[in-house]
Amino acid sequence: MRVLFLGGAGMIGSAAAARAVDSGFDVTIVTRSEPARQVRDGVRQLRADVRDPAALRAVVGDEEFDSVVNWVGFTPDDVRAHPELFTGRTGQYVFISTCSVFGRPVPNLPITESSPRRQPVFGYARDKIACELLLEDAHRSGDFPLTIVRPFHTYDRTVIPVLAGWTAIERMRAGRPVVVHGDGTSLWSLTHARDFARAFVALLGLDHAVGESVNVVSGDILTWDQIHLTLAAAAGVRTPVLRHRASESIAVHIPGWGEVLEHDFRHSMLFDTSKLRSLVPAFVPEVSFSQGAREVVAHYDAHPELRSVDEKLDRAFDALLKA
Structure with a gap:
């Protein structure tokens, strides 16, 4: 498995990178500057602004990856060029969104992946919804192999x-x-970053996850x-x-x-984790x-x-x- 992380030097990204390396993946991360958190040995680091399509294309070159994970897409402009850039170069493009996209108050609990997305005020969640819609349109209208992953409130030490x-x-x-x-x-x-990483890495390269959105939460x-x-x-x-x-x-x-x-x-x-458990049957939160x-x-x-x-x-x- 060759995996490209766009960003991914933060709390959950670094936990996921460490888990991927431990699972035998070949991991490359692209960050604009030196990561604040220590990067696991064995991870290849490249420097570029991942929000700059030309800079990203230059640093990645003609390489192909089994999965590309975008940890730092916060507005539609951050991801607009990615369907063209990565279609045909990866078997899976994973967009890291958030469970904050679901409208408050939620009409029916527990929350599932099909619960209504709505956020007219809270800017972070509103922009994540816009990113999801843009990428979903690229998936529906072309060969863009999208998977949306939504963490919720994740923490570590x-x-x-x-x-x-x-x-x-x-x-x-x-x-x-x-x-x-x-x-x-x-x-x-609440979900510990190690538990998130265990579930998340199991989704990478998983054909059944392409075209799906998955809430990665502990339950x-x-x-x-x-x-x-x-x-x-x-x-x-x-x-x-x-x-x-x-x-x-x-x-x-x-x-x-x-x-x-x-x-x-x-x-x-509250979250229904049925889809996560169907895609990753072995996942059980440990922390x-x-x-x-x-x-x-x-x-x-x-x-x-x-x-x-x-x-x-x-x-x-x-x-x-x-x-």
Whole structure:
């Protein structure tokens, strides 16, 4: 298997590259600059702006690949040239989208790949939908071998999967209240990057995945209170203090959270993983969130430079609690 990653030096891309190398794949990644994360030995690195069709064509030359994976397509202009560039040169073009494309609130739970895509406001998801539609049209009208992969909320030891980040951990350790949106009972799903990589790499080169969209999620169901309580337990806090505030009230004090709460985090998100399991029957998530949370806290405790408190956010929490 010869695989070309366009981008792929971020959290889930680097996990997928490592898994692909361990699976015996010949992996090439194209990035504009030196990746911030360490690249696994055995991965060939090329330098080019993957959003520049001429630069990408020059650096890739006449090479052909079994799969091409685009990790950095965020607007239609980022992918517009790719059907022409890669048709006939790869057996599969994988576009990394997001489960945020599904309309909120979702009309029917659990979410499947055929759930309605709609996002008129949240720019990131709206642009991903536009990318999907452009590439789907190329697949329907030609020989463009498209697979759409949609991760959801993915994390690894470097990512604290709550908006407050390490500030929440420090407040819990200090016995101070942490604000949780709503009543803390909306349902959410988290996937560890290693689990994502295991499922994702199994889709590469899979003929049955061409022409399909696949939600690559763990299927775990957690409330936002459970997420905070699990992080607290990993941090050694037995009785954390959680306080609930409406998303609208939080947005008044923390404007930067307004859009993501309104159009994403406040809604319950449950997934039917039937299609993923039909395409990759051997896939079973291996990393529980309790294990993942312990990895996160251990990593931050081992790196004091990461344990920074956002003082502005800290003050905003206090203001919310007094309001």
